[in-house]
Every structure is written in structure tokens, then in C-alpha cells.
Amino acid sequence: MPSFVHAPLLWGLALLGVPVLIHLIYMMRHRRVRWAAMEFLLVSQKKNRTWVLLKQLLLLATRMAMVAAVVLLVAQPRLRGRWADWFTGTTHHVVLLDDSFSMSDRWQQTSAFEEAKRVVQRIAEGVTAEGAHQFTLLRFSQAGRAARGTQPDLIQQTVDADFPARLKDLLGPMRVSQSAAGPMAAFDGVEQLLQQSAGEDRVVYLVSDFRARPWDDPTAMRQRLTGWTQSGVRLHLVRCVDAARPNLAVARLAPGEETRAAGVFFFMEVAVQNFGDTAVRDVAVLVETDGQAQPAVTIPAIPARGVEKARFPVRFVTAGPHRVTARLEADAVAADNTRFAVVDVPLNLPVLLIDGDAQAQDARYLSAVFEPGGAVATGIKPRIENPRYLSTHPLDPFQAIYLANVDRLDPSAVTALEQYLKAGGGVAFFLGERSQPEFINRELYRDGQGPFPVPVGRPTELYVDHLERAPDLEITAHPVFQVFAGQRNSFLPLVIVNRYVSVAKTWQPDPQGSAQVICRLRNGAPLAVERRWGKGRVVAFLTTAAPLWNNWARANPSFVVAMLRLHAYLAAQPAGDAGHLVEAPLELVLDPSRYAPQVRFTTPQEDTAPTATTEAVLSPQGQLVATLAATDASGIYQARLARTDGQEETRQWAVNVEPDEGDLRTVLGPELAERLKDVPHKESSAAMFQYAAEERSGTDLSLPLLYVLVVLLVAEQVLAWSASYHPPSLKPGLAAGGSP
Numbered sequence: 001m002p003s004f005v006h007a008p009l010l011w012g013l014a015l016l017g018v019p020v021l022i023h024l025i026y027m028m029r030h031r032r033v034r035w036a037a038m039e040f041l042l043v044s045q046k047k048n049r050t051w052v053l054l055k056q057l058l059l060l061a062t063r064m065a066m067v068a069a070v071v072l073l074v075a076q077p078r079l080r081g082r083w084a085d086w087f088t089g090t091t092h093h094v095v096l097l098d099d100s101f102s103m104s105d106r107w108q109q110t111s112a113f114e115e116a117k118r119v120v121q122r123i124a125e126g127v128t129a130e131g132a133h134q135f136t137l138l139r140f141s142q143a144g145r146a147a148r149g150t151q152p153d154l155i156q157q158t159v160d161a162d163f164p165a166r167l168k169d170l171l172g173p174m175r176v177s178q179s180a181a182g183p184m185a186a187f188d189g190v191e192q193l194l195q196q197s198a199g200e201d202r203v204v205y206l207v208s209d210f211r212a213r214p215w216d217d218p219t220a221m222r223q224r225l226t227g228w229t230q231s232g233v234r235l236h237l238v239r240c241v242d243a244a245r246p247n248l249a250v251a252r253l254a255p256g257e258e259t260r261a262a263g264v265f266f267f268m269e270v271a272v273q274n275f276g277d278t279a280v281r282d283v284a285v286l287v288e289t290d291g292q293a294q295p296a297v298t299i300p301a302i303p304a305r306g307v308e309k310a311r312f313p314v315r316f317v318t319a320g321p322h323r324v325t326a327r328l329e330a331d332a333v334a335a336d337n338t339r340f341a342v343v344d345v346p347l348n349l350p351v352l353l354i355d356g357d358a359q360a361q362d363a364r365y366l367s368a369v370f371e372p373g374g375a376v377a378t379g380i381k382p383r384i385e386n387p388r389y390l391s392t393h394p395l396d397p398f399q400a401i402y403l404a405n406v407d408r409l410d411p412s413a414v415t416a417l418e419q420y421l422k423a424g425g426g427v428a429f430f431l432g433e434r435s436q437p438e439f440i441n442r443e444l445y446r447d448g449q450g451p452f453p454v455p456v457g458r459p460t461e462l463y464v465d466h467l468e469r470a471p472d473l474e475i476t477a478h479p480v481f482q483v484f485a486g487q488r489n490s491f492l493p494l495v496i497v498n499r500y501v502s503v504a505k506t507w508q509p510d511p512q513g514s515a516q517v518i519c520r521l522r523n524g525a526p527l528a529v530e531r532r533w534g535k536g537r538v539v540a541f542l543t544t545a546a547p548l549w550n551n552w553a554r555a556n557p558s559f560v561v562a563m564l565r566l567h568a569y570l571a572a573q574p575a576g577d578a579g580h581l582v583e584a585p586l587e588l589v590l591d592p593s594r595y596a597p598q599v600r601f602t603t604p605q606e607d608t609a610p611t612a613t614t615e616a617v618l619s620p621q622g623q624l625v626a627t628l629a630a631t632d633a634s635g636i637y638q639a640r641l642a643r644t645d646g647q648e649e650t651r652q653w654a655v656n657v658e659p660d661e662g663d664l665r666t667v668l669g670p671e672l673a674e675r676l677k678d679v680p681h682k683e684s685s686a687a688m689f690q691y692a693a694e695e696r697s698g699t700d701l702s703l704p705l706l707y708v709l710v711v712l713l714v715a716e717q718v719l720a721w722s723a724s725y726h727p728p729s730l731k732p733g734l735a736a737g738g739s740p
Contacts, residue, residue, distance in 0.1 A: 019063040059719040062712055069709040073702055090132040091201040092156065094194065095120055096186040098208035098240070099139045101335035102661050104176040105209065105241055112240040113176040115686035116207045119238050120171060123205060124164045126691025133159035134200075135167075136193065140208075141177035141583070141632075143189030150189035156197075178335050178582045178634055180658035182214035187224045194233060203234045207686075209241045210672060212665035218675040225679045235681040238689050241666060246276025248283065249336035249662035251307060253326045255343055257479060258568045261379020262319040262347050267311045270326045270339075274302040275663045288325040289314055297326075319347040321652045323636055336662040340636055340654040348381040349399040349571060352389070354406060356434045360384050362404030362545035365553045369563045380567060387413060395420040399571035404545050405432030408439045421451055422534030426570025429538070430545040431456070431501045441504075451538050453515040453531035455504040459549075462497050462521055470522045472497045478518035478530065480539070480565045484558065491558035499549035500527060501542040537570055580655045583631055588639055588651065590616060590624040595649075596642040599626040604635025604655075631655050 097120060103113040120137065127133045137154040153170060157163070183206065194202060215221075229235055252271035260266050270287075274280055281301045287294040294312070302308045316322045321344050328337040351370060355363035363384045370380035383398075387406055390413035395401065401420065406429075409417070421427060429452065437456045444452035462472065471493040475481035484492055503526050509516055518539070519528035530539045547554040580586065588599060597616040616624035631637065634656050641649040667675065669683055 018067065019060055055719060055722055059716065062716045062719055066709065066712045066716060069705055069712060073705050073709065077702070077705070090134050091127070091203065092134045092136065092197045093123060093127055093159075093203050093205070094136045094190055095123060095138070095205045095207060096183065096190065097137060097139045098183070098186075098206075099141050099174075099177045099179070100181055100661055101176055101178050101657060102180075102211050102333060102664060103209055103240065104334060105245060105247075105332050105664060107242070107245065107332075111176075112209045115240040116238075117171045117174065119205075119207050119240070119686050119689050121164065121168060122689060122691055124159070124167045127159055128161060128164055134197075135159050135163065136190065137167075137170075138186055138189055139174075139177070140181040140183065140186050141179035143181060143185040152189070155193070177632065178657050179632075180582070180661035183208060184214070184221055184224075187221065191224075194228060194231075198231060202232065203236065204228065205236045205238060207238045207240060209664075210237070210239050210667045211661075211663065212667050213660060213663050215667045215672070215675055222676055222679060225676065225681070229680050235679070237672070237681055237683045238686055239666075239669075239683065240686040241664075242685070242687070244664045244666045245332040246274075246278065246280075247332045247336070247662050247664050248280065248302075248328050249273045249275065249333075249659040250285070250326050250328060250339035251659040252309075253324065253339040253341045253656075255341075256311060257572045259349060259379050259564065259571065260343065260345055261349055261377075262345055263315070263317055263377050264379040265313050265315045268314050268324055268341070268343075269309055269311050270297065271307055271309045272299055272302060272328065273307045273659060273662070274304060275665070277304050279303045279306075283308075284329060285310065286327040286329075287312055288323075288327075289316070290323050314343075316343075316345045319345055321345075321650070323652070323654075332664060333662050335634070335657050336659050338634065339656050340634065342636065342652045342654045346379075348379050350381045350383060350397055351567065351571070352395070352398040352401045353382050353384045354387055354390065354401065354403045355384060356387060356404070356406035357432075361548065362430055362432065363402070365546045366402055366404070366563060369560050370567065378564065390416050395425065396423070398425070400426040400428065400567055402428045402430070402545075404430040405434045407434040407436050409443070411443075414443055418451060418534070421536035421538065424535035426537045426572070427451065427539075428566060428570060429540040431540075431542050432544045432546075432548065433459075435501060437501070448513075448515075451531075451533045453529040453538055453540050454526065455507050456542065457502040457504055459499055460502040460525075461499055462523065462525075465522070471495070472522050473527065474520045474522065476518050478516075479569050480518060480528070480530075480562060483561060483565060491556055494556055495550065495552045495558065497521060497527065497543055497550040497552075499543065500525065503529075503542070537572070539566060539570065580631070580653050582634055582655055582657050584655075586628040586631060586637060586639075586653055586655075588616070588626040588628075588641075589619075590626065590641065592618065592622070592624050594644055595624060596644065597624055597626075598642055600640040601626075601628045602638040602640070603628075603630065603633070604637065605633045 097116055099113060099116075103111070103116065105112045124135065127135070134156045135154055135158075136152055136156055138150070138152040142151045142153065153174075154167075186206075190204075194204070225235060249272070250270065251273040252269070254269055256267040256269050258266040268287075270285055272283055272285065279301055283299040283302055285297040285299065287297060294314070297310045297312045299308050299310050314324065321342050324341045324343055326339050326341075331337065353360075353363040353366055355361075363382075367382040367384060370378055370382045372378070380399075387403075387409055390401075391410050395416055401417070417427065435456075437458060440452055441455050444450045445455050473492050473495050475484055475492065477485060500521065513531075514533075515529060515531040517526040517528070518530050519526075521527050527543060528539060528541050530537070532538075543549045545553065552559045586601075590599075595616075597618075599614045599616055600611055601614060602611045614626050614628065616626035619625045626639070628637065628639075635654075637653045637655055639651045641651065643649055672683065
């Protein structure tokens with residue numbers, strides 16, 4: 001049966017009486033006048049009366065049909081029910097539901113996701129009345145997942161009378177995810193489905209909060225939507241938030257660049273981002289280590305749309321992985337208020353001290369800094385060796401390598417040192433009497449291609465300036481010396497440098513290069529130069545570590561602090577597993593000679609995703625690879641490994657949400673329309689959304705009615721001409737009065 005988009009306009013059908021009324025009024029204008037010639041005509045009319053009357057009735061009916069067609073066109077009829085199915089088949093309703101964690105935005109007694117679920121329910125109730133419908137529901141978090149693919153909640157489900165109830169049961173327990181998936185993933189997820197249903201009437205509903213971040217560059221999305229609408233897809237955008245609310249997020253939690261070992265204090269760094277348009281003050285960050293509450297950290301102020309960092313000390317007595325958690329107080333979005341970190345703390349950090357002198361004076365001073373003995377613990381375990389050790393032993397176990405007063409190295413030692421740096425190791429050089437500039441420049445500097453950061457010259461005296469007593473050291477803000485900045489460098493002016501190795505006069509730091517001077521002498525000559533080489537770091541001190549060319553290591557506390565900071569910089573350990581994000585698979589690569597293929601994964605949400613045993617797969621490289629794809633929640637994930645020696649081993653990861661998803665800026669109606677220019681679509685808010693009558697199934701009869709109206713207009717003209725009197729045309733001669 002037909003329905004009408006604008007049913008009240010059907011009152012216009014009352015205009016059907018207008019042609020009849022006009023006809024009756026026209027008939028009333030005739031007056032009978034009898035005269036002789038007319039009698040003959042009346043006799044002729046009686047013979048053709050039936051035919052003439054029929055043509056007049058047809059003309060009247062045609063004019064009434066024209067009026068009816070115009071009224072129906074304005075009312076926009078749609079044919080529904082089995083007749084519509086016979087003409088067009090079904091309407092496919094595809095709902096793309098945003099369940100990224102920004103949709104947990106709460107206000108009053110509702111949230112963006114609750115509003116979105118109500119919209120989906122209204123769509124289902126609107127399409128159930130009549131006609132043939134199919135329904136597809138795809139959440140953003142279920143689209144385009146790397147390991148599991150796209151998994152719609154409903155796919156081409158036939159809509160019947162019970163469908164709204166079934167959908168309500170499905171939506172009821174549904175909760176917002178911790179994903180940061182954007183609309184493009186959902187578009188990709190239904191692309192093939194829309195192509196397969198190209199012969200159907202298709203309506204796509206994008207139910208989202210329309211945050212500004214994914215829409216800042218909408219080029220790819222606009223192209224995709226344009227292709228859909230050109231293929232006949234109708235697009236309806238439903239916005240589920242009414243305003244952009246302020247929000248804070250823990251953007252980062254990681255150890256600082258300091259020595260980490262069992263029993264040693266080190267600092268964790270937490271960063272809090274303010275996504276609001278106003279500054280916030282006295283932001284409290286609650287801290288836990290291994291489940292135990294620690295003193296809260298307070299950030300005095302965070303500017304609007306800014307990030308501020310804070311540091312707090314931690315200490316773990318035992319070696320192994322440890323958990324650190326940072327939390328904020330509740331605000332608009334909960335998922336980004338918590339961040340996790342797994343910090344692997346070794347028992348100690350072995351370092352290698354290579355001294356070219358048999359007495360190892362430089363190495364012994366460095367060893368005294370790293371392992372002072374007594375109650376003081378640094379976590380560093382130094383080992384003193386001669387240069388030959390570099391060629392004959394593996395260097396991987398050492399966190400950093402220090403070479404002091406070395407005259408030369410074997411080619412194999414240079415190669416081993418470079419491989420160590422390429423793999424991410426840290427190396428420090430201290431020069432002295434035994435150092436040979438020719439060897440350094442030829443084998444270690446190599447015109448800037450080697451690991452040594454500068455070309456060097458001969459040892460040079462730094463003469464005492466009796467007129468101006470300026471400090472011998474001029475430091476920069478480099479991490480090694482940063483602690484001495486400002487008023488905290490009271491010990492540095494006491495450092496006296498008598499001798500140093502000069503730098504080639506032609507050398508200047510390349511602004512585009514990695515080498516930089518981090519400490520100079522009062523005469524401007526470089527004293528410490530740093531550079532990146534491979535994945536590693538190199539720092540070269542152009543003087544001795546022992547108090548031979550200077551007095552730095554002799555009863556000056558700044559030497560101890562600087563060397564510990566140097567080691568923390570060279571041996572910068574991985575920041576932990578802070579780089580794993582929700583929905584990114586966890587991959588574990590194992591040596592088959594040491595581990596069994598069975599891996600037991602434990603997830604943070606044991607109630608919904610309990611511990612599962614996974615069988616590792618042997619890769620083409622001969623390694624066992626175990627993958628956990630279900631990382632749908634932030635928290636700490638564990639893998640229990642069975643070793644071939646019968647022992648059990650545990651690995652841990654911290655999985656966190658994408659903090660940028662907490663940016664609650666929205667794209668308002670005019671802005672969204674501008675971003676989607678040339679894309680036909682409808683837009684409405686969730687609060688005002690009602691299923692539109694024109695989106696129901698069935699055939700739109702407007703175009704057929706237009707064709708009928710054209711036919712009626714032509715028929716009316718033909719009938720009007722046929723029903724009227726037309727005298728026969730005369731030949732030109734007769735018309736002029738001549739004889740035939």
C-alpha cells in the first residue's frame with residue numbers, strides 16, 4: 001500500500017471538484033433559442049450525442065486526474081508492502097556506531113554512547129512498520145582490526161516485527177570500548193558490503209560524536225562518501241554530543257633517563273595533557289607501584305591545550321618487572337585518566353672500563369664512582385679490562401663501555417665497538433697521555449664517518465688567567481650537565497683543567513649533524529663532545545678521568561654526579577612497554593631451543609577474557625612467534641612461558657589507550673558541512689533524531705507520477721481539441737468567392 005511523506009497535503013485532493021464546478025458553471029451560461037436552421041442541427045446532434053458526451057466526460061476526468069497528480073507529487077507518495085517489494089526489493093540500513101572511548105563523554109544523566117544507542121533503536125523501530133528491510137550494525141572498534149578483521153554485530157539481518165526487541169537486547173549490555181578507532185576504519189569495513197548490495201535501496205547512518213581530530217583532514221573520508229552517494233547511497237549523520245567539555249588525560253608514563261637497578265632510587269616521569277580551553281591548577285596524580293599507593297604528585301598548573309610533566313621517585317628492592325600506575329581524578333572521560341607502565345629492573349648494570357695504562361688510574365676513578373661500596377648503591381657493576389678484551393669477548397652484556405687513555409685498538413676491536421654502537425650501546429672516551437691523535441683521526445673519526453665525534457690535535461695547556469678568574473668549565477643544558485644549571489653548579493667553578501687535547505682548527509659543529517659540544521673551556525675550546533652513531537650514543541671527554549690533567553675527580557662531588565648522569569645517558573634503557581596501545585596485537589618471539597611453544601596469556605579483564613593458552617608458530621626464520629590479538633582493554637598483560645629447563649618465566653606488557661582520543665573538540669554543523677561539501681547528506685542531533693518517513697522502504701512514486709502528469713497534459717490537449725467544433729477548411733478559390 002502507498003504512503004506519503006507529506007500526508008497532510010492530500011487535503012489538496014479536494015481540488016478535484018474544481019474542474020467539475022467550472023464545467024457546471026460553463027453549462028449554466030447556455031440559453032435555449034429555437035430557430036428553424038437549428039432544428040436540422042439538433043437532429044444531427046442526437047445521432048452523435050453519446051460519442052460527444054463520452055469525449056466530454058473523458059476530458060473532465062483527465063483534468064481531474066491532472067489536479068490529483070499535482071497534489072500527489074507534492075505529497076511524495078511511496079509504494080510500500082508487497083507491492084513495493086515486487087518493484088524494488090529491500091532497503092538496506094547500515095548503521096556505523098562510534099564506540100571509541102571519547103563516546104563515554106558524560107553529562108547530566110546520560111552519555112554520548114547512550115544517546116547513540118537510543119538513535120539505533122529508533123531507526124529499528126521506524127523501519128519495522130512495513131516493507132522489506134535489512135539491517136547491518138558495525139561498531140568502530142569492530143572494524144578493520146589487524147588480527148581479527150571486521151566483525152559486525154549484525155550483518156544484513158532481515159527486519160521483522162520482533163527485530164526491535166532483539167536489537168534492544170543486543171544494545172543493552174553494549175559498552176563503549178577503549179579504542180581510538182575513527183570513522184575511516186568503519187568506512188573500510190562496510191565498503192565491500194555496500195558494493196555487493198548495489199541493487200538495493202541503501203541508507204548509511206553515521207552515529208558519532210564527530211570529534212575534530214579525525215575530521216581535521218577529511219579528504220579521504222570525503223572521497224569515500226562521495227563515491228557512495230554517487231552510487232545511490234543515502235547518508236545520514238547523527239551527532240551524539242551537545243558541546244565540547246574539558247578533559248584531562250595521562251599522556252605519558254615512563255622512567256626517566258637514569259640508572260635503573262634493584263635497590264636504587266630512580267625517577268618516573270608522568271605527563272598530563274589538558275584538552276580544555278582554560279588552564280587548570282593543582283592537578284593531583286595518584287601513583288601506585290606494584291599495587292601499593294605512593295604519595296600523590298601535584299602539578300601546579302597546566303595551560304589550556306598544554307602538557308605538563310612531573311617526576312616522582314620509585315625504588316624496587318627486587319629485580320624483575322614491576323608495575324607503575326598513574327591516575328587522575330574523574331572527569332568527562334574515564335579511560336584516559338589511567339596509564340600503566342611495566343619497568344624491568346635488573347639486579348645490576350654491568351659496565352666495561354677499558355684502560356690503556358697498566359695502572360688503570362682513569363678506570364679506577366670511574367670504578368669508584370660506579371661502585372663506591374658500603375651502604376651506597378648505584379646499581380652499576382664495573383669491570384676493568386685492557387683494550388684486547390674488546391676483540392676477544394662479547395660486548396652485548398654491558399650497558400656502557402668506557403675507554404680511558406687508550407693509545408690504539410686492533411681493527412677487530414674497532415669493528416666490535418662499532419657493532420656495539422649500531423645495536424644501541426653507549427660509549428665514552430677519556431683522552432690522556434697515551435692517546436694518539438693520528439690513530440683517533442684515522443681509525444675512529446674517519447672524516448666524520450667513524451664513531452669518534454671530532455678530529456683531534458695535540459695535548460694543549462690551559463694557562464691560568466690571573467686577570468679574570470672565570471670558571472674553567474662552561475656547560476650546556478645537555479642531560480649530563482643539566483643538573484648543574486642555574487644556581488646548583490656551586491662545585492663546578494672549583495674544577496681546574498690544566499691540560500686537554502685540542503680539536504682541529506678546521507672543525508666546526510655541523511648544524512645538520514649529530515655532533516654537538518656539550519662542555520667548553522673558558523677559552524672556548526671544546527672539552528666534551530657528544531654525537532649519535534648508529535642507534536647508540538658517544539661522548540668524548542678531551543681530558544683525563546683521573547685527576548692528572550685536571551682536579552675534577554679529586555674531592556669534587558660534581559665529578560660523581562656528572563659521571564652518574566653520563567652513565568644514565570649512555571646506558572639509556574628502554575622506557576618500558578609504554579608503546580603498546582589498545583587493540584594492537586602483542587607479539588612474543590621466542591627461541592625454540594629455550595622455550596616450549598605453549599604460551600599462557602593473562603589479560604586485565606579476566607571476567608570477559610580469561611587466561612588462554614596459545615600455541616606459538618614456527619616462523620620462516622626458525623623462531624617461535626606467539627600472538628595475542630585480544631588487547632581490547634588497557635592494563636597489564638602477562639605471558640607465562642615454559643622453558644625447556646623446566647622453569648617458568650613471565651613476560652609483562654603495559655597496554656594503554658591513545659591519549660589524543662581524549663580531545664573532545666567537536667565539529668559543529670556548519671564546520672562539518674564545509675568539510676563534506678559536495679557530499680549530499682542529512683545531519684541531525686541524537687536528541688532530535690526521528691526516523692524520517694522518506695527513508696522507509698518502497699518505491700518513490702514521484703517520478704512515475706511526473707510521467708503520468710505529462711501524459712495527462714498531452715491527452716487533455718487532444719481530447720479538448722477533439723471535443724470542440726472545428727469548421728472544415730475551404731480551398732483557396734472557394735474562400736475567395738470563386739466557383740469550383
